[in-house]
Amino acid sequence: MVSELPWDSKTGALKRELAEGMMNPACKCALEAALQIKETHGAHITAVAMGPPMAEEVLYEALALGADKGVLLSDRRMAGADTLATSQTLAAAIKTVSPDFDLILCGCRTIDSETAQVGPQLAEELDIPGAADIETMTLKDDLLVMERLLDDFFEVLEMRTPALVTVSTSGYTPRYPFFTGIEDAFAKPDITVMGTSDIGLNPDCVGMKASPTRILDVYSTTANKTNVVLKGAVKRIVADLFNAYGDKIGGAMGKDLQTHEHESS
Amino acid sequence: MQLNPCVKHKVVRKMVREFMETELRPIDAEIDRNARFPWEVIEKMKPLGFFGLQVPREYGGAEIDSISYAVVIEEISRVSAAVGLCVTVHNSVGAYPVVSFGTEAQKRRFLPALASGDRIGSFCLTEANAGSDAGGVETNAVYDKDGYVINGTKIFVTNGGVCGTSLVFANMEASDRPGGGAGVFIVEKGTPGFLVGEIEDLCGMRANPVSSLFYEDCRVPEENLLGKNGDGLRIGLAALDTGRIGIAAQALGISQAAFEASVKYAKERRQFKKPIGSFQSIQNYLADMATEIDAARLLIYRACALKDAGRPFGPEAAKAKLYAGGLSRRVTDRAVQIHGGYGYSKEYDVERYFRDAKVTEIYEGTSEVQRMVIARAVLSQPA
Numbered sequence: 001m002v003s004e005l006p007w008d009s010k011t012g013a014l015k016r017e018l019a020e021g022m023m024n025p026a027c028k029c030a031l032e033a034a035l036q037i038k039e040t041h042g043a044h045i046t047a048v049a050m051g052p053p054m055a056e057e058v059l060y061e062a063l064a065l066g067a068d069k070g071v072l073l074s075d076r077r078m079a080g081a082d083t084l085a086t087s088q089t090l091a092a093a094i095k096t097v098s099p100d101f102d103l104i105l106c107g108c109r110t111i112d113s114e115t116a117q118v119g120p121q122l123a124e125e126l127d128i129p130g131a132a133d134i135e136t137m138t139l140k141d142d143l144l145v146m147e148r149l150l151d152d153f154f155e156v157l158e159m160r161t162p163a164l165v166t167v168s169t170s171g172y173t174p175r176y177p178f179f180t181g182i183e184d185a186f187a188k189p190d191i192t193v194m195g196t197s198d199i200g201l202n203p204d205c206v207g208m209k210a211s212p213t214r215i216l217d218v219y220s221t222t223a224n225k226t227n228v229v230l231k232g233a234v235k236r237i238v239a240d241l242f243n244a245y246g247d248k249i250g251g252a253m254g255k256d257l258q259t260h261e262h263e264s265s
Numbered sequence: 266m267q268l269n270p271c272v273k274h275k276v277v278r279k280m281v282r283e284f285m286e287t288e289l290r291p292i293d294a295e296i297d298r299n300a301r302f303p304w305e306v307i308e309k310m311k312p313l314g315f316f317g318l319q320v321p322r323e324y325g326g327a328e329i330d331s332i333s334y335a336v337v338i339e340e341i342s343r344v345s346a347a348v349g350l351c352v353t354v355h356n357s358v359g360a361y362p363v364v365s366f367g368t369e370a371q372k373r374r375f376l377p378a379l380a381s382g383d384r385i386g387s388f389c390l391t392e393a394n395a396g397s398d399a400g401g402v403e404t405n406a407v408y409d410k411d412g413y414v415i416n417g418t419k420i421f422v423t424n425g426g427v428c429g430t431s432l433v434f435a436n437m438e439a440s441d442r443p444g445g446g447a448g449v450f451i452v453e454k455g456t457p458g459f460l461v462g463e464i465e466d467l468c469g470m471r472a473n474p475v476s477s478l479f480y481e482d483c484r485v486p487e488e489n490l491l492g493k494n495g496d497g498l499r500i501g502l503a504a505l506d507t508g509r510i511g512i513a514a515q516a517l518g519i520s521q522a523a524f525e526a527s528v529k530y531a532k533e534r535r536q537f538k539k540p541i542g543s544f545q546s547i548q549n550y551l552a553d554m555a556t557e558i559d560a561a562r563l564l565i566y567r568a569c570a571l572k573d574a575g576r577p578f579g580p581e582a583a584k585a586k587l588y589a590g591g592l593s594r595r596v597t598d599r600a601v602q603i604h605g606g607y608g609y610s611k612e613y614d615v616e617r618y619f620r621d622a623k624v625t626e627i628y629e630g631t632s633e634v635q636r637m638v639i640a641r642a643v644l645s646q647p648a
Binding site (some may be wrong): 178186 | 279282312313315322337
């Protein structure tokens with residue numbers, strides 16, 4: 001849960017060095033979608049991560065699973081970026097490392113902040129069509145046909161590449177890596193670490209400085225529940241119970257308990 | 266680029282843990298209770314490379330480094346020691362001797378099926394009258410018309426009930442062994458005269474089909490003698506050195522599981538209106554467990570690092586195995602104690618860890634044999 005992660009109460013930023021080096025679950029599904037496209041149509045997959053140096057670990061994981069190249073955007077000046085600054089930074093990186101991309105796949109949301117904003121904002125920044133929360137997709141030439149679950153119906157969408165899709169966690173089950181994949185990822189790692197200047201951005205355009213939003217607080221909702229113990233003779237307890245909670249119990253059951261009581265007495 | 270091997274081992278650990286927690290955890294207690302070999306999980310492990318961990322790529326393996334190997338075995342054993350046992354015995358004493366001592370023809374013939382897991386491997390040394398004393402082996406192999414005829418009975422064979430390829434330690438006739446000593450023969454399932462006995466009813470490791478194997482006038486071609494004439498004892502001892510790293514890692518995995526369960530329980534269980542973890546007695550237990558588990562892990566990694574550097578590692582593997590085996594018995598005993606009456610119940614996993622731990626002081630060389638190996642190394646050094 002978001003509120004259980006280590007937040008810095010002064011800056012409102014996540015203390016990422018304390019969060020376990022894990023790949024975001026929805027991003028794993030996005031990578032799985034990319035790997036399936038690669039298996040069917042052939043593709044060159046570049047995995048992009050933004051974070052402290054230890055975030056390199058998730059790129060090794062991506063390479064082990066079958067990505068071809070990893071790019072880590074790591075620069076102290078990028079720290080504290082909100083979703084807008086993050087999407088602007090990612091857009092600059094993509095234009096630098098892979099300007100001729102066909103498809104950008106993102107996780108639909110992160111479990112550390114749950115905003116689901118970066119993907120759609122990135123599509124805007126790159127000025128390409130985007131679709132969010134996609135369950136499954138198939139590619140026919142440059143036409144992407146996607147399915148998305150909305151309330152209680154499936155929506156089928158189409159768009160032409162280059163495009164951006166954010167992938168939900170229900171359509172694609174991430175695979176396990178082969179040991180040969182892990183060995184190769186570390187034996188011949190193709191991971192590039194890039195800073196602000198490497199992607200042609202002005203230091204004022206990244207990180208907290210370029211972020212108009214501030215997180216003031218993160219907290220769990222607390223339920224102020226107390227236990228009530230009814231004591232005494234059974235008849236008295238039942239009467240007290242119905243006096244205090246009869247309306248609520250009756251409402252939940254869809255019955256008027258008062259009437260019932262009159263009938264029986 | 267600077268390569269940090271610690272990141273690699275962290276990634277290996279994370280990925281194996283994810284698989285085991287997802288696929289094996291839901292049935293960990295059930296396969297123990299029913300003494301059932303979990304084929305459905307084994308089948309999923311095969312294509313990922315769990316059965317060719319240290320087999321070279323050219324023969325279909327993954328060829329991972331030895332520290333990664335220890336991490337894999339620890340993580341499997343953290344969930345099910347019996348499955349960890351299957352994988353480490355297959356890899357370290359089932360397949361690795363063929364990698365180390367096999368001729369090119371033997372590697373091409375036997376390794377691909379072992380590395381893919383199509384044939385699960387076993388190593389057969391122990392007999393009714395031979396265990397710690399490998400010289401007491403009574404199984405014999407007699408040279409006869411371009412082949413060997415093997416006769417004998419092997420007992421307590423890990424993976425025995427499911428093995429497709431067995432490495433059999435047998436005495437050879439004096440006239441057949443100019444180099445002296447015993448021989449290790451590769452016998453595959455389906456060879457006439459090779460029979461599987463009853464599955465043993467053991468205290469722990471119950472999901473592993475440990476059994477006897479019978480060789481009755483079992484004829485194998487000459488090419489099934491591993492290595493050269495008279496290499497037997499050398500192969501056997503080398504296999505055990507490698508095997509000990511795996512068993513040490515298995516014992517470590519059991520200890521880690523018992524430790525994690527203990528920490529969780531110490532935080533949850535309340536007595537005298539406080540979590541029991543707030544009492545110094547319990548804290549001391551946990552502190553000792555944590556310290557000794559770290560020590561065992563480092564002993565194992567040192568043996569692995571020496572092995573990968575191509576340096577002698579026998580005494581270091583013996584130290585790691587001796588220490589980790591004893592540790593797993595102590596840690597699981599403490600874990601049961603921390604859990605109190607619940608720890609003695611099959612409702613809680615620590616009861617299984619307690620039963621599984623003991624044998625790590627017995628197989629792949631008893632603790633007494635490890636001390637012999639270590640003492641021999643100590644005393645052979647110049648004063």
